Amino acid sequence: MKKNVLIIGAGGVAKVVAHKCAQHNDELGRIAIASRNLSKCQAIIDSVTAKGSLKQPAEIRAYALDALDIEATKALIRETDSQIVINVGSAFLNMSVLRACMETGAAYLDTAIHEDPSRICETPPWYGNYEWKHLDECRERGITAILGIGFDPGVVNAWAALANKQYFDRIDSIDILDVNAGSHGKYFATNFDPEINFREFTGTVWSWQNRQWTPNSMFEVKRTDDLPVVGAQNLYLTGHDEVHSLSKNLDVPNIRFWMSFGDHYINVFSVLKNLGLLSEQPVKTAEGQEVVPLKVVKAVLPDPASLAPGYTGKTCIADLVKGSKNGQPREVLIYNVADHEEAFAETDSQGISYTAGVPPVAAARLIARGDWDARQMVNVEELPPEPFLTLLDQMGLPTRVKDEHGDRPWNA
Numbered sequence: 001m002k003k004n005v006l007i008i009g010a011g012g013v014a015k016v017v018a019h020k021c022a023q024h025n026d027e028l029g030r031i032a033i034a035s036r037n038l039s040k041c042q043a044i045i046d047s048v049t050a051k052g053s054l055k056q057p058a059e060i061r062a063y064a065l066d067a068l069d070i071e072a073t074k075a076l077i078r079e080t081d082s083q084i085v086i087n088v089g090s091a092f093l094n095m096s097v098l099r100a101c102m103e104t105g106a107a108y109l110d111t112a113i114h115e116d117p118s119r120i121c122e123t124p125p126w127y128g129n130y131e132w133k134h135l136d137e138c139r140e141r142g143i144t145a146i147l148g149i150g151f152d153p154g155v156v157n158a159w160a161a162l163a164n165k166q167y168f169d170r171i172d173s174i175d176i177l178d179v180n181a182g183s184h185g186k187y188f189a190t191n192f193d194p195e196i197n198f199r200e201f202t203g204t205v206w207s208w209q210n211r212q213w214t215p216n217s218m219f220e221v222k223r224t225d226d227l228p229v230v231g232a233q234n235l236y237l238t239g240h241d242e243v244h245s246l247s248k249n250l251d252v253p254n255i256r257f258w259m260s261f262g263d264h265y266i267n268v269f270s271v272l273k274n275l276g277l278l279s280e281q282p283v284k285t286a287e288g289q290e291v292v293p294l295k296v297v298k299a300v301l302p303d304p305a306s307l308a309p310g311y312t313g314k315t316c317i318a319d320l321v322k323g324s325k326n327g328q329p330r331e332v333l334i335y336n337v338a339d340h341e342e343a344f345a346e347t348d349s350q351g352i353s354y355t356a357g358v359p360p361v362a363a364a365r366l367i368a369r370g371d372w373d374a375r376q377m378v379n380v381e382e383l384p385p386e387p388f389l390t391l392l393d394q395m396g397l398p399t400r401v402k403d404e405h406g407d408r409p410w411n412a
Contacts, residue, residue, distance in 0.1 A: 001003070001368060001370055002080050002107055002144075002367055002368055003082035003083055003084075004029040004031075004080060004084065004086045004143050005028050005031050005082060005085075005086060005087070005364060006027070006032045006076065006077060006080055006084070006106070006203070007011070007031065007034070007258045007365070008034050008067050008073075008086070008087045008089045009087065009088040009090075010033060010036060010037055010040035010041045010043075010044060010089075011040075011089075011192075011353075012192070012304050012305040012352075012353035012357075013190075013192070013352065013356045014044060014089075014357070015044045015305065015326055015347060015349050015362060016349045016356070017050055017086055017088055017261075017357045017361055018022035018031065018044045018047075018048050018053075018060065018345045019053045019255075019346065019349075020128075020347075020358055020363070020395065021361055022048045022053040022054045022060065023053050023054075023055055024361065025056050025058055027229065027365050027368050027369070028084070028361075028365065029368075030058065030061075031058070031060045031061075031083070031084075032046065032060070033057070033060065033061070033062050033074075034063040034067070035064070035089065036064065036065065036066055036067075038062055038063070039066040041062035041063070042062050043060075043202070044062075045060045045062055048060060048350045051348065053344070053347075061080070061317070063076055063080075063178075064398055067089055067093045067096055067097050067100075068092075068093060068096045069265070070103075071095050073096065073097060074103055074104050077100060077101070077104045077106050078104060080366070081301075083106055083107060083180050084106065084107045084109070084368065085100075085101050085106045085107065085108055086109045086361070086364060086365050087108065087109065087111075088110075088356075088360065091112045091113065091114055093111075094115075094130065095114050095131075098134065099112075100146060101143060102122050102134070102137060102138065104153060105141075105366050105384050106140075107146075107364075108143065108144070108145040108146070109145075109146045109147070109360045109363055109364065110146075110148065111148060111149065111150030111153070111356055111360060113127055113131065113147075113153075113269075114129075114130040114131060114200065115122055115196070116330070118136065118280065118281075120199050120202055120280060121199075121204045121206070124206045124213045124243075126244045127147065127244050127248075128397060131147055132377070134377060135376070135377050136228075136314070138166065138376050138377040139375075139377070142283075142375040143375065143377070144367060144372075144375055144376070145303045145376070145377040145378070146363055146372065146374070146383070147378070147379050147380075148241050148352050148379060149359055149363045149380055150355075150357075150359055150360065151241035151355040151356050151359055151397075152176060152178055152240065152242055152257070153240075153241040153245070153380065154360075155317070155355075155380075155388075155389075156176050156396065157379060157380035158249060158383075159334040159385070159399065160242075160252075160319055160321070161250075161380055161381040161385045162172055162334065162389065162410070163321040163332060164252075167321065167325065167332050167401075168321065168324065168325050168330060169323070169324055169326065169327075171238050171252045171321055171323035172252070172272065172321045173253070173254035173256075173323070173325075174250075174252055174254070174256075174319055175255075175257075175258060176240070176243075176257045176317075176319055176320075177227065177258050177318070177319075178226055178235075178258065178259045178260065178315075179259075179260040179315060179318060180260060180352060181297075181314055181329060182311055182312060182313030182314060182340045182350070183311070183312050183313050184307040184310070184311045185311075186302055188264070188268045188301070189301055189302040189306055191297070191307065191350065192352060192353070192356070193304065194298040194301045194304075195294055195298045196300075198272075198297070199280065200238065200240070200295070201218045202273060202278050203278075204239065205214070205221075205237055206239045206243065206244075207239070207252065207255070207256045207257070208243050208246075208252075208253075208254065208255040209256070212254055216291050217378075218238065220236075220237065221237035221238075222235070222236050223237075223258060225258075227316045227318060227333075227335070228316060228333075228335060228402065229314055230315075230316040230335045233256035233260045235259060235260050235261075236259060236261055237256060237257070237258055238259045240259075241259035245381065246379075246381060250381060264332050267379075272297060277293045277294070277297050278294050279292070279293045279294060280294050294309070299343055304350075305349070306354070307350050307388070308344045308348060308349050308350040311341070311344065312340055312341060313339075313340055314340065315336075315337065315338045315351045315352065316334075316337050317335065317336055317355065318333050318335035319335070320332075321333075321334065330404070331403065332402070333401070334399060334400070334401050335399070335400055336398065336399055336400065337353070338351045338354055338355050338397065339351060339402075341411040342396075355397065358392065358395050362392050362395055365391060366387055366388060369407065374412075389410060389411075389412070393403055
């Protein structure tokens with residue numbers, strides 16, 4: 001049984017993780033938060049205290065940490081006696097934090113694939129470029145490492161596993177649909193780290209079609225879906241983390257990820273990209289200063305965590321699964337709807353952060369109980385989905401299913 005959680009990162013998702021860990025500190029034990037920015041860690045602790053989120057009286061401690069420093073991260077894991085590390089910092093940190101966990105014995109959780117700051121949209125499968133190179137070492141050391149345990153990737157992977165296990169004999173396609181129908185009232189902003197956000201969309205869009213990797217350009221392929229609560233939405237084929245593990249772990253010939261975008265976002269994005277302002281490669285100014293255009297854009301855009309007050313509307317994220325059951329064609333929509341205002345009322349965070357931050361805490365609880373203490377590196381679809389989805393139902397992210405029998409809770 002593992003206890004004591006170290007949260008690495010101090011953004012909007014980390015705030016949700018801290019609130020949810022606090023709500024379940026009877027299971028999870030002591031909580032520590034670490035980031036390069038100590039004041040951001042303390043602000044999260046203040047939010048947890050103000051909301052009265054702690055289930056049992058306890059102190060949450062903040063630490064200054066450069067998580068790229070493996071030795072410093074190992075030392076902090078040992079100092080805090082943390083047996084579970086939830087990495088919700090930048091995706092650039094993944095391999096350093098994973099290494100620290102492997103060498104201290106702590107369980108490792110993250111919410112996205114590792115990224116090299118100098119590279120964008122590498123050759124698929126992306127996990128094969130970094131994390132999966134350590135599969136054998138994690139198994140030999142008995143290290144639990146759960147990759148991509150946010151919402152997408154994360155919950156959508158568990159839904160795919162559920163569909164494969166319960167709803168279908170054969171799956172022909174999985175289309176992951178990600179819609180944010182909310183409004184933050186800003187002229188332009190991204191809902192999570194602008195640097196990571198833009199990097200997803202400036203390179204090749206990779207999807208898994210006819211059992212092979214298929215390249216497209218961003219905003220090249222569009223569809224419209226009428227989804228529960230949020231209604232008709234325009235979605236665009238986008239490259240995304242979960243496609244890279246689901247294509248390996250499930251026998252499904254077509255797996256695609258789609259995200260909703262409004263015309264305003266597309267226009268601003270296109271101007272920034274065409275001007276070269278989304279480049280990750282450094283340039284020199286006339287004064288001889290070297291700058292990375294993408295980092296400059298990030299610096300002038302609103303901090304995603306600042307969007308939470310006044311954010312209205314809902315999100316809808318779904319797996320649209322098609323295939324057959326008992327020889328008959330079947331289509332099932334597995335989905336969740338989250339509310340920005342409800343997320344803020346509970347955790348001082350907007351709905352995008354909420355959907356990403358609740359799942360790793362559910363996973364941490366399952367590790368603490370031993371149910372998901374895999375003692376090897378796994379993606380979410382390799383684990384039993386039922387206990388995870390059951391906890392999410394209780395923790396604010398209920399799963400629903402819409403099929404020929406109607407629209408209902410997944411376990412009804």
